[in-house]
Amino acid sequence: MxxxxxxxxxxxxxxxxxxxxxxxxxxxxxxxxxxxxxxxxxxxxxxxxxxxxxxxxxxxxxxxxxxxxxxxxxxxxxxxxxxxxxxxxxxxxxxxxxxxxxxxxxxxxxxxxxxxxxxxxxxxxxxxxxxxxxxxxxxxxxxxxxxxxxxxxxxxxxxxxxxxxxxxxxxxxxxxxxxxxxxxxxxxxxxxxxxxxxxxxxxxxxxxxxxxxxxxxxxxxxxxxxxxxxxxxxxxxxxxxxxxxxxxxxxxxxxxxxxxxxxxxxxxxxxxxxxxxxxxxxxxxxxxxxxxxxxxxxxxxxxxxxxxxxxxxxxxxxxxxxxxxxxxxxxxxxxxxxxxxxxxxxxxxxxxxxxxxTLVTGVREDVDLTPYVGTYRSDQLRIDVSIVDGQLEERTTYEPADESQERIFTEFAGGTTSAPPQRYVPIRPGLFAPAGYPMEVFDGYLRLLLVSFHDVRDGRARYRNAGGRLTRRT
Missing domain, CATH: 3.40.710.10 (DD-peptidase/beta-lactamase superfamily)
Structure with a gap:
């Protein structure tokens, strides 16, 4: 240049x-x-x-x-x-x-x-x-x-x-x-x-x-x-x-x-x-x-x-x-x-x-979703993953440890700690994209919006990763 x-x-x-x-x-x-x-x-x-x-x-x-x-x-x-x-x-x-x-x-x-x-x-x-x-x-x-x-x-x-x-x-x-x-x-x-x-x-x-x-x-x-x-x-x-x-x-x-x-x-x-x-x-x-x-x-x-x-x-x-x-x-x-x-x-x-x-080529219809269903947790955060209409649905719940933690996190998040359920479509086994996004969005920095699951044992994933952060199955 x-x-x-x-x-x-x-x-x-x-x-x-x-x-x-x-x-x-x-x-x-x-x-x-x-x-x-x-x-x-x-x-x-x-x-x-x-x-x-x-x-x-x-x-x-x-x-x-x-x-x-x-x-x-x-x-x-x-x-x-x-x-x-x-x-x-x-x-x-x-x-x-x-x-x-x-x-x-x-x-x-x-x-x-x-x-x-x-x-x-x-x-x-x-x-x-x-x-x-x-x-x-x-x-x-x-x-x-x-x-x-x-x-x-x-x-x-x-x-x-x-x-x-x-x-x-x-x-x-x-x-x-x-x-x-x-x-x-x-x-x-x-x-x-x-x-x-x-x-x-x-x-x-x-x-x-x-x-x-x-x-x-x-x-x-x-x-x-x-x-x-x-x-x-x-x-x-x-x-x-x-x-x-x-x-x-x-x-x-x-x-x-x-x-x-x-x-x-x-x-x-x-x-x-x-x-x-x-x-x-x-x-x-x-x-x-x-x-x-x-x-x-x-x-x-x-x-x-x-x-x-x-x-x-x-x-x-x-x-x-x-x-x-x-x-x-x-x-x-x-x-x-x-x-x-x-x-x-x-x-x-x-x-x-x-x-x-191109990082994501399209939705896969043949991916078994059942290994990823369950509840995943990390510090003060709970993610419930279920199957709805052939897609994964995630519900995120903030579980504050005390009043001070809740006050600070609430302000950091803009006054609210709840979000509507988010649907995800399978890209390949263990990798999912938020529904409704054009696939080319994920070729750049926004690849962080993808969600992955790791360490599948006995048909169940042990970890979920979103934004580079792990939550662990409970």
Whole structure:
């Protein structure tokens, strides 16, 4: 892609983003591309419907789970310094770490935290603590309330809990609060000059807030909760910044660990290790996992990616090493992921010439549905799967552990925790697509909408995977 082509990208982005904002798909959206020394950033719409503040090129937003790659980068810096061992048990560095299952934490290695293969069953665990001991409070709570989904290294399941434990591990090893360490060892050397970790800091500049559809009117309304609790900082609860900041971070990984300023943030060896496959479930809906990065195969091209949900918003960071390209975006409603997927796929196909293979060819009528029927559970979540009219039907129930958990999750979900039953059609044994979607939707980032079932024994699947997260048959 040359400068002329990048100008074409900018024109296309402006048209697509403006159309999405003006149609009501999303209130505001900002996206940027860096390629071969050239960079564009495009913004349109409204950052906050309550105030009418515009979405600008330098408007800040919550990184959400994109933070997990920043947290991994912090851990790798300490690995390089010999203060953390990737293959050391977490308890060797963090003796306080324990789970509700006796001795289960002792088997978890630092590597398992970063590769989402730790098995910690805490994806919806939201302790509400603030200040210097917030992450300590999170880890302390795991011992009494959270068990395991599988043996460490045995499977892959997207793990908020693993990243938060990694954040607490960093605090103990360095003696610094996570927010201070992030500012010192990532924000500053990378040149993320507009990034912060609190609402108090974000309010001093232009910052977007999330939005949800109002259940009564259907119209979008601003979120009632800006950030998740401070206990979720390393998993994506609190870091805030701009598209330019994320592009700078992506460029650092594109350049083998050297920031745009010329400062070395990571060794080339650490950057390469983060890109290596740590676990592959060999299922289209679950891309291979590196350390921190999800390794999306788009044909023969690998896209290092992480998306980040925040209350009423979603961010996305993609690094494409083969094409010297970084893409970052944020939209302030959960449905913005659809626009991000369209822009990414168009960027790959039209401007990089990447051929996207067809992942889902059509519905299979000959698949036996009975092995997948049953009840699946993970932390505070229940999925009941049945057969209705020749399709799988899933009913999701949130089962809060206490009033505080219910309050936080309800706000994070936009005021409601119930959803209508969802039907799925079989694509092949063990793999299902949500009914009513065109099959080509799943060729891009939205392959995460597919649902898979795993480890069928005696005619019954033991695990269900949706969005990279496992639930276990009960």
């Amino acid at each position: 040359n400068t002329i082509a990048l100008h074409t990208v900018e024109t296309h982005f402006r048209e697509q983003i403006a159309a999405a904002c003006e149609s009501g798909e999303v209130p505001g959206f900002v996206a940027g591309v860096h390629h071969a020394g050239e960079q564009i950033i495009v913004a349109h719409g409204t950052a906050n419907l309550a105030t009418g503040a515009p979405m600008l090129e330098d408007t800040g937003f919550l990184f959400g789970s994109v933070t997990k790659v920043l947290t991994t980068t912090l851990v790798m810096r300490q690995v390089e310094r010999g203060r953390i061992g990737l293959d050391s048990p977490v308890v060797a560095h963090l003796p306080e770490f324990a789970l509700a299952v006796p001795d289960a934490a002792d088997k978890i290695l630092v590597r398992h935290l970063l590769s989402h293969t730790n098995g910690i069953d805490a994806d919806l665990y939201f302790p509400d603590a603030k200040g210097r001991d917030a992450l300590k409070a999170y880890v302390d709570g795991l011992a009494s309330g959270c068990g395991t989904l599988f043996e460490p290294g045995e499977r892959l399941s997207y793990s908020n809990g693993g990243m938060i434990v990694a954040g607490r591990l960093l605090e103990v090893v360095t003696g610094l609060p996570f927010a201070d360490l992030l500012a010192r060892d990532v924000y500053a050397p990378v040149g993320m000059k507009d990034s912060s970790t609190s609402a108090e800091q974000a309010i001093l500049r232009s910052t977007a807030v999330g939005h949800f559809p109002d259940p009564e009117t259907g119209l979008l309304r601003p979120t009632n909760m800006f950030t998740l609790p401070e206990t979720w900082g390393p998993a994506g609860g609190t870091p805030i910044g701009t598209v330019a900041d994320l592009l700078a971070f992506g460029r650092t990984h594109l350049a083998g660990g050297v920031a745009p300023s010329g400062t070395r943030v990571l060794s080339a060896e650490s950057v390469a290790l983060m890109r290596q496959v740590s676990y592959d479930m060999d299922s289209p809906n679950v891309p291979p996992m590196g350390l921190g990065w999800v390794l999306y195969p788009f044909g023969d091209t690998t896209v290092l990616a992480m998306s980040g949900a925040s209350p009423g918003g979603v961010s996305l960071l993609c690094v494409v090493p083969e094409h010297d390209l970084v893409f970052a975006a944020f939209g302030n409603t959960p449905g913005a992921l659809m626009l991000q997927d369209r822009l990414l796929c168009r960027l790959l196909t039209d401007h990089l010439g990447v051929a996207l293979p």
